[in-house]
Amino acid sequence: MSGDRRVRRTRRLVQQALVELILEKGYDAVTVTDVIARADVGRSTFYAHFTDKQDVLFSNLDELAFLHRLPAAGETGELFAFSRPMFEHVREQERLVRALLGRRSGGLVQARGEELLAAAVRNELVAAGARPSAELDLLVVCVVGAFMGLMRAWVDGATSASPAELDAAFRAAVTPGVRLALPPDGCAGSGPVTVVGG
Amino acid sequence: MSGDRRVRRTRRLVQQALVELILEKGYDAVTVTDVIARADVGRSTFYAHFTDKQDVLFSNLDELAFLHRLPAAGETGELFAFSRPMFEHVREQERLVRALLGRRSGGLVQARGEELLAAAVRNELVAAGARPSAELDLLVVCVVGAFMGLMRAWVDGATSASPAELDAAFRAAVTPGVRLALPPDGCAGSGPVTVVGG
DNA sequence: CTTCATACCGAACACATCGTACGGAAACGG
DNA sequence: CCGTTTCCGTACGATGTGTTCGGTATGAAG
Numbered sequence: 491m492s493g494d495r496r497v498r499r500t501r502r503l504v505q506q507a508l509v510e511l512i513l514e515k516g517y518d519a520v521t522v523t524d525v526i527a528r529a530d531v532g533r534s535t536f537y538a539h540f541t542d543k544q545d546v547l548f549s550n551l552d553e554l555a556f557l558h559r560l561p562a563a564g565e566t567g568e569l570f571a572f573s574r575p576m577f578e579h580v581r582e583q584e585r586l587v588r589a590l591l592g593r594r595s596g597g598l599v600q601a602r603g604e605e606l607l608a609a610a611v612r613n614e615l616v617a618a619g620a621r622p623s624a625e626l627d628l629l630v631v632c633v634v635g636a637f638m639g640l641m642r643a644w645v646d647g648a649t650s651a652s653p654a655e656l657d658a659a660f661r662a663a664v665t666p667g668v669r670l671a672l673p674p675d676g677c678a679g680s681g682p683v684t685v686v687g688g
Numbered sequence: 689m690s691g692d693r694r695v696r697r698t699r700r701l702v703q704q705a706l707v708e709l710i711l712e713k714g715y716d717a718v719t720v721t722d723v724i725a726r727a728d729v730g731r732s733t734f735y736a737h738f739t740d741k742q743d744v745l746f747s748n749l750d751e752l753a754f755l756h757r758l759p760a761a762g763e764t765g766e767l768f769a770f771s772r773p774m775f776e777h778v779r780e781q782e783r784l785v786r787a788l789l790g791r792r793s794g795g796l797v798q799a800r801g802e803e804l805l806a807a808a809v810r811n812e813l814v815a816a817g818a819r820p821s822a823e824l825d826l827l828v829v830c831v832v833g834a835f836m837g838l839m840r841a842w843v844d845g846a847t848s849a850s851p852a853e854l855d856a857a858f859r860a861a862v863t864p865g866v867r868l869a870l871p872p873d874g875c876a877g878s879g880p881v882t883v884v885g886g
Numbered sequence: 887c888t889t890c891a892t893a894c895c896g897a898a899c900a901c902a903t904c905g906t907a908c909g910g911a912a913a914c915g916g
Numbered sequence: 917c918c919g920t921t922t923c924c925g926t927a928c929g930a931t932g933t934g935t936t937c938g939g940t941a942t943g944a945a946g
Contacts, residue, residue, distance in 0.1 A: 655826070
């Protein structure tokens with residue numbers, strides 16, 4: 491990989507320690523002192539690699555970067571194709587996601603996630619024939635808000651629904667409204683777009 | 689009013705100081721020491737009234753809590769009657785809301801706001817004839833998520849839409865999906881319920 | 887294996903913030 | 917006017933932060 495083996499080791503230990511501690515105590519309650527104790531790493535070593543706690547948090551984000559290769563509409567012929575794979579993926583990476591997105595960590599990561607998702611959703615809707623406009627952007631905000639709301643509720647343990655049920659709930663709540671913002675059937679460009687309900 | 693004049697004065701000074709400082713530095717960067725300096729209040733006095741920073745934040749929220757007297761469905765015969773008044777109210781209290789809900793303050797207030805709103809929305813839907821169930825709760829999460837998403841986008845300056853436009857966007861995105869979860873017209877108990885579009 | 891670079895350790899440091907305690911001064915309500 | 921409550925100011929111990937520095941050990945390259 492890149493560089494010294496000792497470096498990789500240290501970074502990995504610190505990242506893992508932070509995730510564990512967030513899950514135990516919540517982001518705010520975790521101190522740098524906690525992290526270096528759990529990681530069994532010298533204090534000066536920590537600050538040689540990271541500037542602070544938040545820096546470690548964000549360094550973890552790269553591992554969640556499957557966000558960048560979301561399936562796009564047109565490929566699958568289905569709107570919001572990201573929904574179910576996302577819920578599935580989250581269940582697999584449960585520990586990390588819970589640490590990053592949960593109510594116990596700052597809203598920092600959530601904000602970034604919303605941006606990425608909003609861009610993807612907007613592209614999808616435009617590809618499906620929606621006219622770019624201020625109204626469309628507000629619709630996108632609503633769609634993303636609903637999705638992230640479900641995600642938060644799930645991660646915070648407010649619901650025990652399965653990925654399939656969450657996906658269904660998301661579509662049931664959102665697609666009827668989205669449909670009205672799309673042009674009537676049978677004309678759009680890139681392939682057959684269907685809004686699936688279950 | 690309630691109690692000693694000195695008490696009211698102190699609490700008011702502290703609350704105002706916190707809001708000012710959040711707007712200047714962001715919630716996380718504000719310290720109790722900052723607050724008591726700005727409020728010109730003794731340290732021990734602060735802790736005589738509040739347990740910590742977050743306590744002050746939440747005490748502010750209560751005064752914003754026209755959330756508790758949200759017009760319920762059945763009274764107005766209109767679903768989500770809270771929407772437009774809320775956006776209007778937010779515009780008036782812009783400084784405070786920006787301080788409380790903005791990306792600069794922790795997700796604390798947002799989480800609490802979501803809870804209050806979720807309870808209200810759920811009551812409305814049940815009053816409108818929806819059967820309490822796990823699916824209903826997920827629908828509520830979506831509705832609240834969409835609303836809060838709009839709120840955040842607005843507060844963060846991502847859109848310059850008017851309260852009326854935000855209200856319209858919210859309803860356009862959400863009501864079609866909600867309708868499908870309600871029983872067909874003409875039977876529910878408490879008065880005529882109509883889902884208004886614009 | 888030797889050499890050299892560099893990452894690590896550990897302890898100490900100055901600094902900031904927190905939450906509490908206490909006696910005396912001030913302001914309140916009646 | 918007087919008893920009560922609140923406020924002030926200061927000081928305190930505890931905890932966390934981010935940096936510095938000399939010595940050690942572990943890595944990679946020849």
